[in-house]
Amino acid sequence: MKNNNINSLVRENILKLQPYISFRDHNEFNEPVFLDANESPFGEFNRYPDSTQKKLKNKLADLKNVSPSQIAIGNGSDELIDLIIKVFCEPKKDAILMMNPSFAMYAFYATINENKVLKLDLDENFDIVKDDFLNIIQQPLKVFFLCSPNNPTGNSTDDIEFYLQNFNGIVVVDEAYIEFSGKKSSLELLDQYPNLIVLQTFSKAWGVAGARVGIAYASEEIISLINTVKAPYNVNSLSQELILNTIEEENRLTNNVENILTERAWLEEQFENIGCISKVFPTDANFFLIKMEQVERVYEKMLKEEILTSRRDPAIPGCIRINIGNRQENEKLINLLKTT
Numbered sequence: 651m652k653n654n655n656i657n658s659l660v661r662e663n664i665l666k667l668q669p670y671i672s673f674r675d676h677n678e679f680n681e682p683v684f685l686d687a688n689e690s691p692f693g694e695f696n697r698y699p700d701s702t703q704k705k706l707k708n709k710l711a712d713l714k715n716v717s718p719s720q721i722a723i724g725n726g727s728d729e730l731i732d733l734i735i736k737v738f739c740e741p742k743k744d745a746i747l748m749m750n751p752s753f754a755m756y757a758f759y760a761t762i763n764e765n766k767v768l769k770l771d772l773d774e775n776f777d778i779v780k781d782d783f784l785n786i787i788q789q790p791l792k793v794f795f796l797c798s799p800n801n802p803t804g805n806s807t808d809d810i811e812f813y814l815q816n817f818n819g820i821v822v823v824d825e826a827y828i829e830f831s832g833k834k835s836s837l838e839l840l841d842q843y844p845n846l847i848v849l850q851t852f853s854k855a856w857g858v859a860g861a862r863v864g865i866a867y868a869s870e871e872i873i874s875l876i877n878t879v880k881a882p883y884n885v886n887s888l889s890q891e892l893i894l895n896t897i898e899e900e901n902r903l904t905n906n907v908e909n910i911l912t913e914r915a916w917l918e919e920q921f922e923n924i925g926c927i928s929k930v931f932p933t934d935a936n937f938f939l940i941k942m943e944q945v946e947r948v949y950e951k952m953l954k955e956e957i958l959t960s961r962r963d964p965a966i967p968g969c970i971r972i973n974i975g976n977r978q979e980n981e982k983l984i985n986l987l988k989t990t
């Protein structure tokens with residue numbers, strides 16, 4: 651970014667907005683009597699959750715080697731996508747940029763906020779064409795959602811710094827699948843690029859999608875803006891506790907990732923002998939994008955056997971996105987495809 655002034659990108663009403671501060675969460679007490687929030691005095695989950703998510707942020711700060719003030723926690727990274735758009739994009743005026751194809755939720759939240767969505771078409775290998783990028787950013791844009799590894803294509807983007815340097819706005823690197831990729835996280839670029847936001851999630855490699863917890867890492871300045879617009883109690887106490895326990899569980903993440911990578915290699919081998927498959931795109935994620943000879947027929951046949959996959963045709967012609975399951979699930983898939 652040529653202009654390092656983040657405030658110049660922020661919506662005026664958000665810059666002026668006073669965050670809702672929960673007094674109890676921002677002060678220390680010894681034996682407090684809580685008569686301040688109209689809760690019930692009875693029961694185990696009678697209290698509102700910690701609005702500052704202090705324990706979880708401290709734990710994540712240790713894990714990722716950043717400061718707790720560089721962390722915002724969302725009810726899924728979905729919520730953070732929504733909040734980022736709300737902080738920077740003036741309704742009916744500003745626009746976002748996303749890759750095409752990519753994760754549909756960027757356009758979804760931008761559209762709800764009445765922002766224009768510009769799509770950067772990827773090449774036949776689903777890579778960004780740098781010249782096309784330089785061309786499209788001639789237009790005024792506030793936020794670029796760079797999904798790497800990308801959903802639904804599975805490939806990663808090289809040279810993230812090129813986009814951080816050239817985009818005159820916020821670059822959100824969505825790393826929902828980074829743990830499966832063996833690639834370096836862009837977290838290490840945070841100190842160099844004030845316009846960078848890194849999104850990660852507990853929904854994929856960590857295996858706790860039900861808890862709905864996603865994380866944004868950025869400069870203290872950006873994080874403070876995200877925290878200003880979030881609902882104070884956006885992450886419930888059960889989820890905060892569950893995530894803390896999940897992180898503390900030894901080898902949870904590495905075991906999950908190892909298992910998926912083993913299954914990924916196994917599936918890739920199996921796919922080679924299946925007639926209805928015409929192309930398996932290379933993947934850095936926990937899913938495959940696969941081109942089928944007769945996509946409609948294959949998809950319907952899987953569905954009939956109650957194997958649910960994500961049909962991408964016609965947006966990506968002939969393609970289905972298929973998740974990597976456990977061995978039993980993967981065998982069921984392969985056996986069916988062999989007879990299709």
Ligand SMILES: *Cc1c(COP(=O)(O)O)cnc(C)c1O
Pocket residue numbers: 725726727728729753797801824826850851852853854859862863864
């Ligand atoms: C699954 C996914 C997410 C995660 O969303 P959560 O709300 O955290 O479950 C984020 N970005 C992409 C690209 C995804 O595919």
